[in-house]
Amino acid sequence: MGRWEPDSRGRLQEAALALFAERGFDQVTAAEIAARAGLTERTFFRHFADKREVLFGGSELLRERILTGVTGAPATDGPLEVVAAGLAAAASMLGEFRRDLSLQRQAVIDANPELRERELAKLADYASEVAAALRRRGVGEPRATLAAEAGMAVLRTSLQRWASSPVERSLSAMVQESLGELRAVALGS
Amino acid sequence: MGRWEPDSRGRLQEAALALFAERGFDQVTAAEIAARAGLTERTFFRHFADKREVLFGGSELLRERILTGVTGAPATDGPLEVVAAGLAAAASMLGEFRRDLSLQRQAVIDANPELRERELAKLADYASEVAAALRRRGVGEPRATLAAEAGMAVLRTSLQRWASSPVERSLSAMVQESLGELRAVALGS
DNA sequence: AGTTTGATGACTGTTACTGACATCAGCGTA
DNA sequence: TACGCTGATGTCAGTAACAGTCATCAAACT
Known part of the structure; x- marks a missing residue:
């Protein structure tokens, strides 16, 4: 010992x-x-x-998951598909590992402005790394940054809805749904 | 006296x-x-x-400008057009009032992680108010939140590019350009 | 056996922030 | 005019977040 x-x-x-x-x-x-x-x-x-x-000890792990998802996306995918691959990886990690603790943690964060600030900052960090990965794939600016930031907005809103939803829905499904909504919004509907 | x-x-x-x-x-x-x-x-x-x-004393004013722009948008506009109206109002305010001070302020913020956190939090606040305004216009969730968050991503990236750009370009023009890029991203290009 | 290393404790100091109370110019009011 | 009220400020004391520095000591290494 x-x-x-x-x-x-x-x-x-x-x-x-x-x-x-x-x-x-x-x-x-x-x-x-x-x-x-x-x-x-x-x-x-x-x-x-x-x-x-x-409260953010796992964020390094999540960052790696997202980046792995992004770099593993097919070369033929467009920017938003690439980002979506990263989001899917993140959602599966957050959704499957100790759901009870994730929810408790999210509740604590949502209850405090300073903690929400920190969470936003983490998401923004992910976004800037995802944008860098997109640039390495040949996506130009500001397109790379916008795709990454929009993706993190999807993750953020899904997380929020997941944590406050009374019924038990999968985080991954919520991310998928939100991505569809984002596309619809950009199309002008 | x-x-x-x-x-x-x-x-x-x-x-x-x-x-x-x-x-x-x-x-x-x-x-x-x-x-x-x-x-x-x-x-x-x-x-x-x-x-x-x-460093954020003017944020209340900016908030009002954005909300005024949003509520003043034509009733026939789609969510993203409505958000764009708010962004245009914000851009004209930031771009015209003491450009030198705005740039100095942005440089100070960009140089410090705590200040960047606070800036993100302010933008997130605007986003949630814009989302509320969209809901009042009949836009459902999560569409309203996503449109608002995507809009704030556009503002954030434009601000960044505007502050670090060597040539003097108008902030409004950059916001317009970024909005176009966002649409292109969502369309899959 | 001796040496080094790494995680921890103990102590000290700075600074962000807060609560409580005192001060006093300017204003309204009798 | 005298008098009390108000609001912005000063003063003082206190808490807690964080950081620098040095001591300790089990374990790993030589």
Whole structure:
């Protein structure tokens, strides 16, 4: 057995989500999260750049999933199809892995403006990387950026609807539906 | 003459922009901004909810402009045309009023992740209000939200390109061009 | 056995922000 | 004119987010 309990980072994430869900984001201090995980405040900030980041530990993984989906799309696909492939990859990941925790996490985020800001920033980061991938495929600007940003808008709205929907619907289906709506909007209907 | 110099809020905004442009956002304290404006730190936080907000004092005005543009669009317009009317109103406001300050401000924002987060949040707020206006016009969900979000993506990318473009091009023209690109993307090209 | 490494704790400091109370010019009102 | 009210500001004290620095010590390596 090691000198410390293993997976400090994971314990911090669990503790944070539980406390945030209980009392709300700004009614919980970093020191409390750390204490619940059997650690100190200083260690909390070694694992996470700021208090908000503790809720976005999986975002790196999601980023990779999206990028993998995008680069794996057929060479003949148009920009929006390529983006859609990335969205499908993201949706399958978010929708299948611990649905209960995903929903709880989304509820916490939606309840706090600072956390919503951070979520938007993450999505924007994905968008700029997807745009870069599109450019590597030969898509010019500003088309690449717009396709990527529109795609992230689809993901964002689907996430919102998925989290607040009373009935249990698959996230992937919602993404598909929203993509269709986006096309319809652009066509002028 | 009043007890204090007039327009504290404006003086704080001016002082902040100048200092941020000089030294960068996080190398300037709220107390320094206040001192430069002849005020105290406490008064700074009475005028602005947090340090970032001092750069977004005009956002309320912009919000109204966008909403006015949207509600003023012909009843026969489709969702994207309606959104486009709001974007045109926003572009004319940003493009004509103190171009030098707008550019300096945008440069400061683009140089700092926290400020970019805040800007995204503002745009997202506009989007949700535009979506509400569309719903009042009878557009259903998720179509209304997607049209609004796509529109804000157009505004965001245009703003970016406008601020970083070496040649002097009108913001309105860039918004128009980006809208065309968005339509092309959705059509599958 | 000795050395190095990496994760953690302990301590200290800065700064963003907040609550509570005091001040005082200007205004309305008696 | 005198008097009380209001609103913007100053002052002071406090909390919590974060960061720099050094010590510790199990485990891995040589």
